[in-house]
Amino acid sequence: MQRIKFIMMCIVCFSIFSFSKCKNDIEKKVLVNYGDFDPETVKGYDYLIIESAHFSAEDIKLLKMHNQNVLAYVSFGEVNESASHYSDISKYTLSKNEVWNSYVLDLANKNTRQAVFKIVKNNIEKKGFDGLFLDNIDNYTSFGPTPYKLAALVSFLKEIKEKYPTTHLMQNAGLEVLPKTKDLINSIAVESIATDYNFETSTYKLRESKDFKERLDHLNMTSQQFGLPTIVIEYADTRDLAKEVLKRMSSYKTNLFIGEIELQNIPRYEP
Numbered sequence: 001m002q003r004i005k006f007i008m009m010c011i012v013c014f015s016i017f018s019f020s021k022c023k024n025d026i027e028k029k030v031l032v033n034y035g036d037f038d039p040e041t042v043k044g045y046d047y048l049i050i051e052s053a054h055f056s057a058e059d060i061k062l063l064k065m066h067n068q069n070v071l072a073y074v075s076f077g078e079v080n081e082s083a084s085h086y087s088d089i090s091k092y093t094l095s096k097n098e099v100w101n102s103y104v105l106d107l108a109n110k111n112t113r114q115a116v117f118k119i120v121k122n123n124i125e126k127k128g129f130d131g132l133f134l135d136n137i138d139n140y141t142s143f144g145p146t147p148y149k150l151a152a153l154v155s156f157l158k159e160i161k162e163k164y165p166t167t168h169l170m171q172n173a174g175l176e177v178l179p180k181t182k183d184l185i186n187s188i189a190v191e192s193i194a195t196d197y198n199f200e201t202s203t204y205k206l207r208e209s210k211d212f213k214e215r216l217d218h219l220n221m222t223s224q225q226f227g228l229p230t231i232v233i234e235y236a237d238t239r240d241l242a243k244e245v246l247k248r249m250s251s252y253k254t255n256l257f258i259g260e261i262e263l264q265n266i267p268r269y270e271p
Contacts, residue, residue, distance in 0.1 A: 030231045030255045034073060034151050039063050047187075048169070048253065049073060053084070054124050060128045069168050070130045076116065076153060077136025077146070078102040085115040085267045095145055099199055104145050105136075108152035124164050131168025131186065131269040138173040150177060157184040170231075187229040190219055194248040195234045195241070197261045204225060204237045204261070206244055216252060231255040246262070 030047040036054040043066035052072040055063070063070045078085050079093065080102045089112045093103035106112050123129045140150045160167070161184050171181060172189040193215045196207040207215070223230050232254050236242040242258050249256055 013143060017187070025114065031258045032233065032257055032259060042069065047071065049170075052127055052129065055127070057127045064128070064130065064190075064198075068130075071133040071168065071170055072127070072129040073133045073135060074119055074123065075102075075135040076105070076107065076117070077139035077144070078104055085119060088115045097102060097145075104139060106146075106149065106152075107156050108149055113152075113156060113159075116156075120160055120164075124167055131170065133170050133172060133189070134185070135172045137171050137177065137181075141174050141176040143176075144174075150180060154180050154184070160184075175218070178226055179220065182226050182228065185228065187231070188222075188226075189231050189233060191233045192235060193232055194245045195236060197235050204235060204241055206241070206248070211249060220252070229255075233257045233259070235259060235261045237261075 009235045016196075028116060029045045030049070031045045031048045033042070034051040037102050038058045039055065039062040042048065042063060042163070045067045046065060046069060048067040048070045048072070050073065052060075060070060077099055078100070079089060080100070081090075087105075088107070090103065092106050092109045092112050095104045096102070097104060105116070108114070120132065123132060129185065137153070138144050139146050140153050141147060155171070160169070169185045170189055171178075171185045172188045173191060174181075175188070175190070178188075193206075194212055195204065196211070197204055206212070219230070219232075228250075230247065232252075234256065236245055236250070236258050237260050245256075245258055
């Protein structure tokens with residue numbers, strides 16, 4: 001899986017781990033939760049990624065008091081039928097993602113850009129988020145449906161950065177386009193380095209060792225090349241699988257989040 005899916009009305013709260021081995025390092029945590037929750041109960045995270053529709057400006061203010069970077073989920077590559085702006089841009093979408101039942105955006109389209117920018121503006125100006133979690137950026141790579149729209153993505157990011165220069169932008173996946181986006185973002189999220197969810201059979205598993213090593217090496221190389229803070233998001237549905245993920249990732253110094261693919265349950269896997 002190369003993206004975190006927007007899911008309305010779901011609750012996610014999984015354990016977060018830091019793999020720093022140095023005593024002098026500050027423990028960092030990340031929480032991804034697209035469901036509704038009491039803002040009073042969520043504290044101490046360096047990166048908190050949430051669905052803004054569930055929260056008011058007062059909620060965000062409270063969350064910012066107790067967490068470092070409170071980021072709103074926004075897809076820059078696809079739109080779901082349940083999204084508030086779907087009706088405004090549905091006729092401008094390019095194709096359908098059958099896995100997630102969502103539609104591919106055309107950021108070169110004026111109406112689409114205006115609709116997405118309106119969401120960005122609302123999250124930053126009205127609700128007061130520290131920044132945005134930009135999903136579906138891998139759509140603009142050679143592995144995605146719209147690599148020919150990369151210039152539109154870059155120009156859109158520039159527009160946002162010019163308007164909101166201090167806003168934190170976290171790019172999810174799409175490492176291939178970092179040479180174009182690196183100066184416009186503040187951090188990177190990468191999914192499924194150690195795990196490999198099978199959508200056809202709805203099963204969780206570890207990646208083959210060779211595949212895992214190649215992905216981890218690529219992530220290491222990318223992190224060193226671009227020097228951007230990185231979080232890794234993995235998927236597991238049992239304590240045993242989570243422990244295997246922890247074992248695999250223990251040599252890589254990063255912020256790690258482990259959760260189920262649908263982001264609906266609340267187990268806490270301890271390292």
